[in-house]
Amino acid sequence: MNSFGKIFRVSIFGESHGQVVGVTIDGCPAGIPVDIDQISDQLERRRSGKKGTTPRKESDIPEVMSGVFNGFTTGAPITLITRNSDTRSSDYEESPFIPRPGHADFTGRIKYSGFSDYRGGGHFSGRLTWGLVVAGYFARKIISPASVSAKLISAGGNNDIEKAITIADGRMETIGGIVECRIDDLPVGLGEPFFLSAESVLSSMVFSIPAIRGIEFGTGFAAASMFGSEHNDSFTDSSGTTETNHSGGINGGITNGNQIVFRIAVKPASSTGVEQNTIDLRSNKSTTIRVKGRHDTLIALRVPVIVESAAAIAFADLLTIDRGINLRSDRYK
Amino acid sequence: MNSFGKIFRVSIFGESHGQVVGVTIDGCPAGIPVDIDQISDQLERRRSGKKGTTPRKESDIPEVMSGVFNGFTTGAPITLITRNSDTRSSDYEESPFIPRPGHADFTGRIKYSGFSDYRGGGHFSGRLTWGLVVAGYFARKIISPASVSAKLISAGGNNDIEKAITIADGRMETIGGIVECRIDDLPVGLGEPFFLSAESVLSSMVFSIPAIRGIEFGTGFAAASMFGSEHNDSFTDSSGTTETNHSGGINGGITNGNQIVFRIAVKPASSTGVEQNTIDLRSNKSTTIRVKGRHDTLIALRVPVIVESAAAIAFADLLTIDRGINLRSDRYK
């Protein structure tokens, strides 16, 4: 059950150590120019190989399988894949029996009655977010001229992120972080009351990203300590501009034309270099595990482009619900 | 666009000052005993009339329209409604032109081209959560023996909630709060990877509730400041019990059999007794508004039963996806 959206639909498939990871984007307007270099630029932002990320060199090159003709989307489902190459399956030989704490090894094993692909997390791997970034390319075009921008604002509770990485590396540890995302120039009126509120759709997309533990809109958790008249955003003109933006650009689940603002908490990667306690499912006896697979000190470094993509996908769906799949093809020319 | 769920589907309808508010529950197993007193007990927890809530006496009595026969669900769609009675529409005469800060008056007006019912928030009103609580009754039966329990743990930044209300009332203000929800005895394996992760589905339901500004699972935002080995929950037996529960009972988007824990931030109600700045949309001139409608000092007081219901609905859907609509009817006998 791995697809999102009512009209602009995104489905991801693949496994960390299988043949490919891929994505299908359905319900995408025809006439969007497809520039593989632009997609690759976005993917580059998600890649490992930088300080704080795993040295695994992932093959991230996107191959178009369908839905693109003469450089434009055709209106048919768009599928892109990337081959997996730099994988060391032998790192994961014991995974089926000795679940790594914090990972989906245990839950996947039970859910799928022992048939899940456990190598490197299999289908649960963060590598699947490749497909979110690719889908984000199309989503950004759809919501344009709206623009999405996210950045890492703290790591390990520290604003100096370089320093936080150095401390963690010294302990063979991983650390988490906070990412803030802002969206400008969305029209008033996106989102549906209650179950498809802008917050519902955004949060549901954002929690699709592995390692996210919380989300808050506008003033967020701090709102719980404010008085009503302090938290309310006064209107200053009839286009809906507000003096403050405590609501983060959403009223009643509907975009109000001001900047969308939300923050997310990224947990430290579960794969640390430190020895941890776990259980051997064959013997029901305690054992320890030191994760051998290569890993990221600060996965939150990769998250901004993924969150931007997730947010763009969420609003591309809300926009196509509001305005239809097919009416907008002129604007991309 | 107001329905939730793939199999266990909940749709709510109605307006604050219209004929009724109501709910349709579809995809509900046959054979669940329907006890109106138990439903009313849940609704009572959501009612106003207590200290900190509006003196508006809502008519909350549920009337069964369909889907129940001889005291049991039939498998057909279940519709319940409640009549609106204690409404003073005259309180809202200027709403269409003078949007109340923090409410959906402005966004609803633009989204629906001026046709929305603006009286008391219309369809955007918190009164619609009546339907969530009713649907929650059925959802709780489905997920049983799992049980859901939520409570208000702070208000206005204060653990002494009575005191927080007294302070706010003295200023004719409203205040927010933090609600914590715990779910026990869910089976391992609920949730689907990525887009229907347990967090995605729960958060999407929770943000359907008006006034929620944030959600965090397990350790939540604090996880961003922890080391990986500190945050990971070690397994202590082969049934998946963990030593700690920083993950809040979810790994890879799938329930792991431990307690589900999440917290939500509730903003202060937008309708305060304090004068606020807004705009007259007819003249595009600034004006002030003092909300005349009756209101809650601390709406977060009503939220626990609504969050419990929302969480039960989310897991009822994930459980019926996993195990089907119709196989479980024996268990309710």
Added chain:
Amino acid sequence: MNSFGKIFRVSIFGESHGQVVGVTIDGCPAGIPVDIDQISDQLERRRSGKKGTTPRKESDIPEVMSGVFNGFTTGAPITLITRNSDTRSSDYEESPFIPRPGHADFTGRIKYSGFSDYRGGGHFSGRLTWGLVVAGYFARKIISPASVSAKLISAGGNNDIEKAITIADGRMETIGGIVECRIDDLPVGLGEPFFLSAESVLSSMVFSIPAIRGIEFGTGFAAASMFGSEHNDSFTDSSGTTETNHSGGINGGITNGNQIVFRIAVKPASSTGVEQNTIDLRSNKSTTIRVKGRHDTLIALRVPVIVESAAAIAFADLLTIDRGINLRSDRYK
């Protein structure tokens, strides 16, 4: 599981001998004028009481519960109900144990483990089509200026329909018929390739109507005996007008701008006055049944308005997928 549509969503609820039958229409544009007299006129075409239909006087008066304000749709979910009045539940006392041939008594009983409401077919009753006709009112407005028109073209294999009824009444029998439906002035481009082809969506709606046994588009079954060059419709101008219309206005699952034409087969009503063999489920012994409930000689007489509604609903969904929920509100003014 009783709702249809991706954007323009229709859900029906209720039982033949319960409190009400009703319908919720979600994803409906704001600003559509709601004229209860026009809805009642459509419902009148579906009513019994004429020659060839049951003398049961159904209370068909629609009550608006939600989604309408000042005479226009608001964009929120629209719910209408009608009370059941002229019911004789005692007619159906043995239904749970002695299933009527051709009805859903047996399948409903097994599917819902004995909890289904068996009185008069319960939720399976043709009375539920009241909701389709009501939803059809809104759907027709959405697809306007397109117009839908259906008529009964034969009954019991006879073009003289009065005569066919007289023959059947003389034998205390029921008869079936063929209904033809035509839709004019739809734009080119509605329908999606394959799973949401215009034929897929139309047929799925049409088979939601009880008693339908077949559907054919354009030349239909006769196409199987034609040569390709004979069946193909030649284009005569660049707007897509074709010389013939064997395809019934659909190519590749997409409307081509010509008239949509389809025909459906309506079976004879299962409730006849003739004694029939069945089984007593308590004893597993053969028995006979003579249906005591009032019934229609020629239910196909009621079908045209229901098929028109079903077709309008199907195209309202395809149109809102293509063009969005909210952009079209001007046109209804």
Added chain:
Amino acid sequence: MNSFGKIFRVSIFGESHGQVVGVTIDGCPAGIPVDIDQISDQLERRRSGKKGTTPRKESDIPEVMSGVFNGFTTGAPITLITRNSDTRSSDYEESPFIPRPGHADFTGRIKYSGFSDYRGGGHFSGRLTWGLVVAGYFARKIISPASVSAKLISAGGNNDIEKAITIADGRMETIGGIVECRIDDLPVGLGEPFFLSAESVLSSMVFSIPAIRGIEFGTGFAAASMFGSEHNDSFTDSSGTTETNHSGGINGGITNGNQIVFRIAVKPASSTGVEQNTIDLRSNKSTTIRVKGRHDTLIALRVPVIVESAAAIAFADLLTIDRGINLRSDRYK
């Protein structure tokens, strides 16, 4: 918008003359053995190269991209593709401007504002049914021990199908046919009342197959000429066995445990060797076209395996709605 199903979801992608055609199957239980030879055997039944089918040698070899590990489904989305090889795009150079009668060239061009891939029908090509046959493999396993079997019962109005082909070939023509499909050993209770009735879901899948013009269940159109007591199927035992099977195994939209029977009308392929009138969209002038692409005399020859697959997919979805995704994994061992 190219996916089918609520739980067992099938999405197809690709183009006739693009890189690949492919399919993603989501919501498929873990633990189903995957035998590529069995899949290839089904695909072989759909292939061209026999008398009456096009001499184009399609590369039909399935490549597994995801969702299979150690020979079994893992519970994650399953994607298979096949490369396109034997394509002659130059055959279709004029397609964008000179629409072939009966094809989707014109509707696709308008719907997608000129951006559709017109080569050999692009995404509208019958070649996309490759994905249905592949998905059918998994669907058959899910509904097992139920079995589906379809056959061509007439062609060009003739029971002697060889002869019908010879006549058509002599005229450089194409012919249609009638295919009958039967499904044995389905449990009682599949299908949901009204919008997901067994007929609705089956017909919606069947009309996803290009060239289908009609469908009828059980006695079908002939039912319109029968009396009620004649058409009704009398129950002969308490398991629901009926004396006759005019209903085709479905009552009230729900399977009744008897054999499912339906027939479909397949039109003659639109690509004939005969010259036809059409329009040049550039000049709006009449012109003629003689289709140069290779084609099938009797495409209905390929339809049985596709209809079987479509029917299996429809019931796999209804079965997983009823019984869940994950409970059934033991049975495939």
